[in-house]
Amino acid sequence: MIEPHIIVQKIEDALPGADVDVEDLTGTKDHYKARIVAEQFDGKNRVARHRLIYDALSEEMKGPIHALTLEVFTPEEWERRSS
């Protein structure tokens, strides 16, 4: 188990300026969904983007986080999607 704000903090530390939204999917604080909008994703493919997040959460992924669904966008992609 891990508190969602810790996940947010770790990602924001790794990707300064990122917009991070974390959702507890099961209410059990171990299955999360994270939506991350970050300019650091620009020019990176999906695997590379996910790796950035996994690297930021490397310790947590070994235990406290059982499942993490990721949605990753650049600010431009996110704007296009929302409009």
Place this chain on the structure above:
Amino acid sequence: MSDEKKKSISLPITGTEPSASSDGPKTRADGGDALSEIEKVVNDHEIVIYMKGIPQQPMCGFSARAAAILASYGKPFQAVDVLQDPAIRQGIKEFSNWPTIPQVYIDGEFVGGSDILMEMHENNELAPLIDEAFAG
């Protein structure tokens, strides 16, 4: 060894000295280690999924989803149940430097986990990749 390697990915394999008869990746039954076996399986099949459970009886929602997406393309794919094999369960994470399961490989290349597979499926990016793997 008579098996032909279709494609080699450059991955340092520690602890396995190639024998005189074979310089490719080997299964553990043939004296390789888990990473070598993974490399061989990934190279020998057009599509491979490392998952929890089997496609007919997945043991995890993410594995179920990824296997169902692959099955929808109607091409054969190799499914490896990591729950039956602790060395492979750990080894696959090192092989791809990717901490989660399922993991999907097409044409010898790591494609991603269930989120990425779903996105590629929805964006019609998966069909050309699979077609190309079977055309080659």
